[in-house]
Amino acid sequence: MASGRVDLDGNPIKPITICMIGAGGFIGSHLCEKILAETPHKVLAVDVYSDKIKHLLEPSGSGSLPWADRIQFHRLNIKNDPRLEGLIKMADLIINLAAICTPADYNTRPLDTIYSNFIDALPVVKYCSENSKRLIHFSTCEIYGKTIGCFLPKDSPLRQDPAYFVLKEDASPCIFGPIEKQRWSYACAKQLIERLIYAEGAENGLEFTIVRPFNWIGPRMDFIPGIDGPSEGVPRVLACFSNNLLRREPLKLVDGGQSQRTFVYIKDAIEAVLLMIENPARANGHIFNVGNPNNEVTVRQLAEMMTQVYSKVSAEPPLDTPTIDVSSKEFYGEGYDDSDKRIPDMTIINRQLGWNPKTSLWDLLESTLTYQHRTYAEAIKKAISKPAAN
Numbered sequence: 001m002a003s004g005r006v007d008l009d010g011n012p013i014k015p016i017t018i019c020m021i022g023a024g025g026f027i028g029s030h031l032c033e034k035i036l037a038e039t040p041h042k043v044l045a046v047d048v049y050s051d052k053i054k055h056l057l058e059p060s061g062s063g064s065l066p067w068a069d070r071i072q073f074h075r076l077n078i079k080n081d082p083r084l085e086g087l088i089k090m091a092d093l094i095i096n097l098a099a100i101c102t103p104a105d106y107n108t109r110p111l112d113t114i115y116s117n118f119i120d121a122l123p124v125v126k127y128c129s130e131n132s133k134r135l136i137h138f139s140t141c142e143i144y145g146k147t148i149g150c151f152l153p154k155d156s157p158l159r160q161d162p163a164y165f166v167l168k169e170d171a172s173p174c175i176f177g178p179i180e181k182q183r184w185s186y187a188c189a190k191q192l193i194e195r196l197i198y199a200e201g202a203e204n205g206l207e208f209t210i211v212r213p214f215n216w217i218g219p220r221m222d223f224i225p226g227i228d229g230p231s232e233g234v235p236r237v238l239a240c241f242s243n244n245l246l247r248r249e250p251l252k253l254v255d256g257g258q259s260q261r262t263f264v265y266i267k268d269a270i271e272a273v274l275l276m277i278e279n280p281a282r283a284n285g286h287i288f289n290v291g292n293p294n295n296e297v298t299v300r301q302l303a304e305m306m307t308q309v310y311s312k313v314s315a316e317p318p319l320d321t322p323t324i325d326v327s328s329k330e331f332y333g334e335g336y337d338d339s340d341k342r343i344p345d346m347t348i349i350n351r352q353l354g355w356n357p358k359t360s361l362w363d364l365l366e367s368t369l370t371y372q373h374r375t376y377a378e379a380i381k382k383a384i385s386k387p388a389a390n
């Protein structure tokens, strides 16, 4: 399977061992799938959970999985487990995905958010640097915060000028709100770990790549409250809206749903990560935006499109009132704030890796909501029909 595979410069790709921290999450599960199915590399998968990669670890029937000897799962919490350094030493490449990364946590659990995104990532960076291991670290598009354009008067023609809103890795500033807006605890912690990694590269020669995902979405993202996650939990918008659609409730638009996002299909984004893994000479020392600038919508438009797509895939008519407005204070609590607009500049990833996203928002929602319907509709029906416990 691996023979004949070459990198972007025509060199043969040698099999490597990858220590993937946070492998049991949304992105990790897709990355493990891709690596096992399409490459000869080995994965040391590290996480506290394994449900999303169970299908890669255990055969569903008799017989063994074709990649059984290329994946090992290590259930550990990187906060406090001495096995971490040993696993890093065993690998050629470390990919760190572990993080608290749901906005509902940033203002309600700011300490956990800062510890998870900065303090807990420190030993990973340190062990990579000390042992001369290559690191691919997952940061976020939230590092940019708000756009410069949002501070211009509403009627300013400059608001139409991309210079005021397109986000460039090597030029855009990071604009966060005041400290009392604890939403920015996550972005700020991610910014500091980026700076630390960059400094390790500059002062100690750490080979690193930093990934800034712009709203990657697809199957297995987060959880459906009350089905495979806590009833009171608030996942990211794809899962919130999926949950509303599955339960035939109106979709909740926070502060009018005016914020804008660009959404990229997880399978497109994973192609970009594989290019980074297999082209170190082109990826090392770079920070990459990974998103789809062509898939921009307001959150309101996303809600409308998801309503239409879900109706198609479930064959259920939309509600008469498909959306309702809620304030951010009611939905997320005190200290919430928002990024107004997020369009990734694609120059660097294009130049270094020749990567471009392919999937339209409609198409990615169609495959994702088909998955959500198939995976959860029955369980939701059962949960709804059960009499409530006293």
Ligand SMILES: NC(=O)c1ccc[n+]([C@@H]2O[C@H](COP(=O)([O-])OP(=O)(O)OC[C@H]3O[C@@H](n4cnc5c(N)ncnc54)[C@H](O)[C@@H]3O)[C@@H](O)[C@H]2O)c1
Binding pocket: 021, 022, 023, 024, 025, 026, 027, 028, 046, 047, 048, 049, 076, 077, 078, 079, 096, 097, 098, 099, 100, 101, 116, 120, 138, 139, 140, 141, 142, 212, 213, 214, 215, 216, 217, 222
């Ligand atoms: N999905 C996106 O669109 C997106 C956007 C921006 C940034 N990111 C970044 O990408 C990374 C992965 O995101 P995701 O969407 O897959 O999130 P996720 O929550 O699905 O995955 C994170 C995984 O890390 C694990 N983890 C967290 N703390 C850990 C610890 N102390 N020890 C061991 N495992 C731990 C979790 O159990 C989880 O499985 C995160 O760093 C996130 O900040 C993702």
Ligand SMILES: O=c1ccn([C@@H]2O[C@H](COP(=O)(O)OP(=O)(O)O[C@H]3OC[C@](O)(CO)[C@H]3O)[C@@H](O)[C@H]2O)c(=O)[nH]1
Binding pocket: 101, 102, 103, 140, 141, 142, 186, 213, 214, 215, 235, 236, 237, 238, 240, 241, 252, 253, 254, 255, 257, 259, 261, 299, 338, 339
């Ligand atoms: O029911 C809902 C849920 C959310 N919103 C609004 O949708 C926007 C997007 O929210 P979400 O996907 O939860 O997260 P963000 O895009 O704000 O932040 C993420 O971006 C990347 C990442 O770093 C990791 O995934 C994370 O921080 C937002 O405007 C919500 O208010 C809604 O209206 N209704």
